Amino acid sequence: MKSITQSVILILLISGVLLLFNRELNEGSKTGKDTITVYNWGQYIDPDLLKQFEEETGIKVIYETFDSNEAMMGKIEQGGTSYDVTIPSEYMVEMMKEKDLLIPIDYSKVPNSKNIDPYFMDLPFDPKNKYSIPYFWGTVGIAFNPTLLEGQTFESWDNLWDPSLKQRVILVDSARETVGMGLNSLGYSLNSTDTKELRKATDKLKALRTNVKAVIGDEVTQLMINNEAAISLTWSGQAADMMFENEDIDYIVPEEGSNLWFDNIVIPKTVDNIDGAHAFINFMLDPEVAAQNADYVGYSTPNLSALDLMDPEVVADERFYPDENTRSHLEVYKNLGLELLGVYNELFLEFKMSLNK
Amino acid sequence: MMKNNNLRSIYTIPYAVWILLFVLAPIGLIVYYSFFDLSGNFTLMNYKNFFSSVYLTLTISSFWYAFLITFFSLLIAYPTAYFLTKTKHKQLWLLLIIIPSWINLLLKTYAFIGLMGLYGPLNAFLEMIGIGKQQILFTDFSFVFVSVYIFIPFMILPIFNALDRLNPALIDASRDLGANSWTTFKRVIWPLTINGVKSGVQVVFIPALSLFMITRLIAGNKVITLGTAIEQQFLVTQNWGMGSTIAVFLILFMFIIMLVTSGNERGMKVNGKNR
Amino acid sequence: MERIGKLPKVFLAVVFIILYAPIFYLIFYSFNSGGGMSNFESFTLEHYAAVFEDKRLIIIVINTIVIALLSALLSTAIGVMGALAIYFMRNKKMRNAVLSLNNILMVSPDVIIGASFLILFTLIGVKLGFASVLISHIAFSIPIVVIMVLPKLAEMNPTLIDAALDLGASKKDIMKRVIIPFIQPGIFAGFFLALTYSLDDFAVTFFVTGNGFTTLSVEIYSMARTGISLTINALSGLIFIVTAGLVIGYYLLNQKLKTPFTGVRK
Numbered sequence: 001m002k003s004i005t006q007s008v009i010l011i012l013l014i015s016g017v018l019l020l021f022n023r024e025l026n027e028g029s030k031t032g033k034d035t036i037t038v039y040n041w042g043q044y045i046d047p048d049l050l051k052q053f054e055e056e057t058g059i060k061v062i063y064e065t066f067d068s069n070e071a072m073m074g075k076i077e078q079g080g081t082s083y084d085v086t087i088p089s090e091y092m093v094e095m096m097k098e099k100d101l102l103i104p105i106d107y108s109k110v111p112n113s114k115n116i117d118p119y120f121m122d123l124p125f126d127p128k129n130k131y132s133i134p135y136f137w138g139t140v141g142i143a144f145n146p147t148l149l150e151g152q153t154f155e156s157w158d159n160l161w162d163p164s165l166k167q168r169v170i171l172v173d174s175a176r177e178t179v180g181m182g183l184n185s186l187g188y189s190l191n192s193t194d195t196k197e198l199r200k201a202t203d204k205l206k207a208l209r210t211n212v213k214a215v216i217g218d219e220v221t222q223l224m225i226n227n228e229a230a231i232s233l234t235w236s237g238q239a240a241d242m243m244f245e246n247e248d249i250d251y252i253v254p255e256e257g258s259n260l261w262f263d264n265i266v267i268p269k270t271v272d273n274i275d276g277a278h279a280f281i282n283f284m285l286d287p288e289v290a291a292q293n294a295d296y297v298g299y300s301t302p303n304l305s306a307l308d309l310m311d312p313e314v315v316a317d318e319r320f321y322p323d324e325n326t327r328s329h330l331e332v333y334k335n336l337g338l339e340l341l342g343v344y345n346e347l348f349l350e351f352k353m354s355l356n357k
Numbered sequence: 358m359m360k361n362n363n364l365r366s367i368y369t370i371p372y373a374v375w376i377l378l379f380v381l382a383p384i385g386l387i388v389y390y391s392f393f394d395l396s397g398n399f400t401l402m403n404y405k406n407f408f409s410s411v412y413l414t415l416t417i418s419s420f421w422y423a424f425l426i427t428f429f430s431l432l433i434a435y436p437t438a439y440f441l442t443k444t445k446h447k448q449l450w451l452l453l454i455i456i457p458s459w460i461n462l463l464l465k466t467y468a469f470i471g472l473m474g475l476y477g478p479l480n481a482f483l484e485m486i487g488i489g490k491q492q493i494l495f496t497d498f499s500f501v502f503v504s505v506y507i508f509i510p511f512m513i514l515p516i517f518n519a520l521d522r523l524n525p526a527l528i529d530a531s532r533d534l535g536a537n538s539w540t541t542f543k544r545v546i547w548p549l550t551i552n553g554v555k556s557g558v559q560v561v562f563i564p565a566l567s568l569f570m571i572t573r574l575i576a577g578n579k580v581i582t583l584g585t586a587i588e589q590q591f592l593v594t595q596n597w598g599m600g601s602t603i604a605v606f607l608i609l610f611m612f613i614i615m616l617v618t619s620g621n622e623r624g625m626k627v628n629g630k631n632r
Numbered sequence: 633m634e635r636i637g638k639l640p641k642v643f644l645a646v647v648f649i650i651l652y653a654p655i656f657y658l659i660f661y662s663f664n665s666g667g668g669m670s671n672f673e674s675f676t677l678e679h680y681a682a683v684f685e686d687k688r689l690i691i692i693v694i695n696t697i698v699i700a701l702l703s704a705l706l707s708t709a710i711g712v713m714g715a716l717a718i719y720f721m722r723n724k725k726m727r728n729a730v731l732s733l734n735n736i737l738m739v740s741p742d743v744i745i746g747a748s749f750l751i752l753f754t755l756i757g758v759k760l761g762f763a764s765v766l767i768s769h770i771a772f773s774i775p776i777v778v779i780m781v782l783p784k785l786a787e788m789n790p791t792l793i794d795a796a797l798d799l800g801a802s803k804k805d806i807m808k809r810v811i812i813p814f815i816q817p818g819i820f821a822g823f824f825l826a827l828t829y830s831l832d833d834f835a836v837t838f839f840v841t842g843n844g845f846t847t848l849s850v851e852i853y854s855m856a857r858t859g860i861s862l863t864i865n866a867l868s869g870l871i872f873i874v875t876a877g878l879v880i881g882y883y884l885l886n887q888k889l890k891t892p893f894t895g896v897r898k
Contacts, residue, residue, distance in 0.1 A: 002523045003816070004765065004812065004816065004819065007823075008705065011702075011704075011705050012628070012700060012705075013699045014517070015701050015702050018697060018698050019694075019698055021694060022691055022694045022695065022698070024688060025690065025691050025694075026691065037843075039843060041854060041858065042851065042853075042854030042855035042856070042857065042858060042859050043855050043857075043858040043859065043861065044858055047686075061840075062844040064846060065687065065846070065850065065851060065854035065855070066838070066854055067838075067853045067857065068592060069855040070592045070593060070595060071384045071592055071839075073749075074838065075750075075838075075842070078751070078754055080750075080753065080754045080759070080760040080842055081756060081760045081841075081842025082842075082843070083763070083841045093681050114843050119635060142775060167492070170577075173573055173578055174593075175593065177537065180873070212575020213495060213577065214495040214576075214578065214579065215493070215573075215578035215579075216573055216577050216578065217573055217574075217576055217720055217856070218576065218856040218857050218859075219467070219470060219573075219574050219856075221469060221859055222471070222668060222669060222670065222840070222859075223466060223470065223474070225668055225670055225671070226471065226474050226475075226477075226670040227475060227476060227673075228470075228474045228475050237858075238857075241858070244667070245667050245668055245670075245671070245886075246671075265787065285799070298859065317879045338594070338595055338596065339395060341593075341594055341595070342395065342594050342596055345589060345593060346411075349581070349589070350412065350585075352409070352578045352579075352581060353411065353414065353415075353580065353581060356520075356579045356580065357580050367711040367716040368716045368717055369713070369714075371709075371710045371712050371714075372710055372711075372774075373716050373717075374716030375710055375714070375771060375774055376730070376733055376734075377889075379737070379749070379754070379771035379772075379774075380734075380737060381732050381733070381746075381753075382748075382752060383740075383745065383748035383749070383752065384736060386748050386752075387744065387748065389849050390768075392885075409775055423843070435645065436643060437643070437644065437647050438806065440636055440640040440641075440643060440644050442850075443636040444636065444644075446883070446887075448883065449879075449880065450644075452879050453648070453879075454648075454651065454828075455824045455828065455877075456826075456872070456875055456876055456879065457651045457652060457655055458828040458831075458832070459827065459828060459831050459872075459875060460655055460658075460868050460871070460872055461831070461832070461848065461849060461852050461864075461868060462832050462850060463812075463834070463849075463852055463853055463856070463860075464658055464864065464865070464868055465654045465655070465658070467657070467658070467669060467860065468653075468654035468657040468658045468669065469654055469739075471652060471657060471661075471669050471670060472653060472657055476670075478657075506650065506654075508652070508672045510828065511776075511825060514780065514821040514824070514825065515780055515818075515821065517788070517821075518780075518783070518784060518817040518821055519783060521817065522817075533820070551781035552782075552786045552787060553783050555783070556779045556780060556783045559735065560738065560776060560779055560780075560825075561778055563735055563738045563739045563878060564738050564739065566739055567740065567741045569740055569741060577744055581750060586739045587741045587743065587744060588741055588743050591743045591744065591747060592743060593745065593772070595741075597747075599801055600743075600744070601744075601750070604740060604744050606740070607739055607740070608736055608739060608740070610739075611732065611735055611736070611739040612732050614726060615731060615732045615735065616728065616732075617725075619728050619731075624634065
């Protein structure tokens with residue numbers, strides 16, 4: 001009994017001291033009266049820019065993070081906490097719009113929106129960019145390491161079905177991307193709603209079974225860097241991370257076509273400080289800020305004016321800033337509705353379950 | 358008797374409140390959701406869907422892997438706990454078994470990906486002793502291994518506590534009566550520690566049924582469990598109805614396991630009789 | 633006390649090596665000047681410096697520790713009460729039913745627990761943040777405590793209580809002098825495993841947190857897409873060293889203070 005009482009007192013004491021210490025740490029930063037809460041993917045912004053924003057505007061930034069679009073939407077939908085700015089992917093913008101979770105952007109407060117490449121504006125997922133402004137963009141393609149493959153290179157999705165690639169290919173644990181690869185390789189649209197096409201794509205994927213080493217998520221970056229994996233279906237942003245660490249790795253956008261994705265800044269309905277949110281968006285669209293952010297994150301920026309300030313070598317890299325011709329083969333995901341999303345996921349599950357046979 | 362009853366009532370309140378708010382209320386919610394389809398209409402389709410081949414296969418594979426994980430955890434935890442009770446600073450060693458579990462699991466999993474990789478230390482070792490490089494990651498072996506790694510402290514603790522209380526005189530008596538080590542273990546040690554083992558099996562088997570994340574990171578989705586399916590339904594497909602239905606079945610399975618294993622509750626029975 | 637033989641020693645050594653291998657692996661790479669947990673380039677301490685410069689990270693770490701300690705403490709208290717309640721139930725069916733209810737949170741995937749707790753909190757109007765995270769962690773740690781305490785209660789000889797009653801001990805005395813000391817190892821086991829549950833949890837915390845409050849797990853998981861920085865490795869290394877140091881230090885201190893007593897007791 002004595003030792004239990006002792007332990008209880010000790011724990012309460014430690015917690016008390018830590019809480020006081022934490023309050024002290026928080027105190028120093030709570031001087032500004034204005035705050036905004038930015039809800040973003042982890043490490044998806046240069047933290048120095050947050051400091052710079054705080055200094056320039058006097059608005060304090062609370063930075064919270066999420067790990068998937070769907071989980072983020074769940075939080076916003078349920079409410080109970082205020083988020084002023086968040087960064088969903090394009091299909092999620094559409095979904096959130098449908099659920100009435102977004103607030104229109106007041107462009108009179110965002111003069112820097114003129115810096116965005118018109119090519120990336122006014123897309124079907126958000127006509128006239130009423131609710132969203134692109135933050136980063138990219139493609140889906142094949143990352144591969146020729147040194148592990150005796151110099152083999154890739155041009156098309158079909159190359160992945162090469163019988164020499166037994167147990168070499170890593171796929172991504174996401175139905176739209178993987179089933180989409182099947183669709184693309186057959187020349188169908190990524191947004192196919194035709195059950196026959198989807199069935200064919202799934203059967204084609206199943207034929208890839210022996211070549212598949214694993215179906216994983218973000219861990220693929222580490223595996224490619226380690227030379228553990230030779231080929232992977234990847235988003236361009238992750239490919240950039242891989243290539244930064246391992247020079248042997250290359251990335252291509254297959255010729256049959258692929259996906260063009262966007263992460264976008266939006267103001268969710270949980271907003272508390274509308275002016276602060278606009279000020280933040282405008283700040284992030286400043287050419288110098290956008291350039292610095294793109295340099296830190298390593299993804300492709302849609303900010304045309306920022307490109308002039310960046311390393312010309314990066315901007316000229318066709319793999320991450322593809323030309324108009326390649327871009328014309330790319331499709332943006334449409335929100336197919338939950339019913340069809342379920343169908344895609346069931347087919348994907350069927351494919352995954354065929355792996356361990 | 359009376360006094361025992363009084364004792365009971367005072368201590369029951371916070372626990373009862375917990376059951377009401379954090380067990381029964383969520384269960385009610387889950388059961389409620391399980392009767393709705395994507396567009397919010399009442400339906401029994403989710404239950405019908407569960408009996409499709411896909412989910413039955415998932416159920417069987419979940420049980421199989423949970424069994425494997427529990428079996429190997431016990432196989433390693435029992436001797437570990439036993440030897441630990443024989444060490445000099447046993448409490449300290451026990452704490453040292455728990456400390457690794459306080460480091461973030463995702464980070465440790467990434468470390469395992471590195472350790473088990475083709476160019477990782479484990480394969481270097483295999484090459485050194487002449488076995489040669491093996492594909493360790495994304496196999497059943499790596500999945501069970503890492504799962505056992507995660508659960509092992511949960512198995513060791515209750516067994517350690519049971520063994521630690523064991524009266525050495527009992528073992529000596531058994532030896533004096535001419536029993537060999539195996540008989541002593543089977544007849545004396547094992548029955549006296551069965552309650553600890555049961556606790557360990559419960560806290561490993563039950564959560565193992567709904568393992569996810571590891572299925573992707575370490576098994577590369579070559580192992581799929583009911584937990585993974587639920588996670589997908591909730592987070593990706595956003596079909597809370599179907600996700601809830603699978604959860605309802607998972608809870609039902611757990612109830613059945615509890616019912617089946619409660620038959621021979623030695624220690625409890627003894628106490629019941631005495632009162 | 634009998635000494636242990638060579639084979640058991642080797643066995644224990646292997647178990648400990650495996651338990652600590654991933655931790656040493658990630659600490660090793662915390663000194664890597666390269667970007668990730670591979671290709672060790674050269675030795676550096678920059679990631680450790682980065683930990684101390686990042687005020688936000690330090691606040692998150694402290695949040696995490698406070699939540700873990702307090703939730704483990706409170707869930708242990710409630711869990712012990714629950715175990716006692718179950719133990720004193722005379723109806724076997726009833727006892728089994730309650731025990732099954734107890735285990736429901738352990739079999740439910742975190743996503744479900746998180747989502748349903750979030751709905752619960754918004755319904756009753758609990759502000760998301762420190763309080764909601766603390767309450768959730770207490771809630772999902774209670775079952776493990778109950779399961780750790782129950783076998784100790786089952787081992788207890790009920791005649792002990794009867795004897796104490798015959799000697800005129802009050803209920804409070806029986807609890808303090810007989811029951812609690814006997815089940816103490818179970819209580820500590822429950823506490824430590826509740827700590828593990830709390831420190832490891834990502835999904836539940838993610839759903840029920842808000843208003844600027846974050847824990848380390850949530851932070852680490854959301855880094856996965858762009859890559860977990862080695863700062864986190866360095867941080868984990870520091871946490872590990874400090875924890876191990878505290879535990880060993882506390883144990884040795886206790887040992888020193890206790891020696892005369894234990895000598896008598898045994």
